[in-house]
Amino acid sequence: MALVAHVPDEGASAGGPALVGGAALVASSTLPEHEAALVAVVLDAFLRRHEVADTPMIVAAAELATTAHEGQRRRSGEAYVTHPIAVAKVVAELGLDAQSVAAALLHDAVEDTGVTIDAVEASFGTAVARIVDGVTKLDRLQFDSKEAQQAATVRKMLVAMADDWRHYHMICWSLSLHTKDRKL
Secondary structure (H helix, E strand, C coil), X not given: CCCCCCCCCCCCCCCCCCCXXXXXXXXXXXXXXHHXXXXXXXXXXXXXXXXXXXXXXXXXXXXXXXXXXXXCECCXXXXXXXXXXXXXXXXXXXXXXXXXHHHHHHCCHHHHCCCCHHHHHHHHCHHHHHHHHHHHHCCCCCCCCHHHHHHHHHHHHHHHHCXXXXXXXXXXXXXXXXXXXXXX
């Protein structure tokens, strides 16, 4: 099963005024209501530091992740896609770019569904595919809590992104701001 999402062109309008909330940005998406509400929170965190024009890739990644994980459940009974969305929220709160947030949303899709790295690259570009591929190649660990798993996923993403100088500088900046309040 090869799933592919279309990412709107960079110049495409996000469909509203320059200052819109995450809920408005997911209103026209194909996301189910519950997932749309979760992704709206991710977008709100992202928009604190980035432009609305950078959000179509995030919405498209959320749609692909939701479709790819459709029918999968966590042991708790919640939809599996809630984990990638939670990781994307942490990445957005760190101030990382749209490519990083999209990779967070897709990090389990290649490993746990029929989505391929080639499909990710075709839909989201080489940078997102490299981050996703780097995260999925790292060893899978067992965790005692959802929070520990999310923290480990963010750490793995940071390692995978370290070869890209843009991400390296943003990571250093973000960590310097957040290490007082949060352990990664």
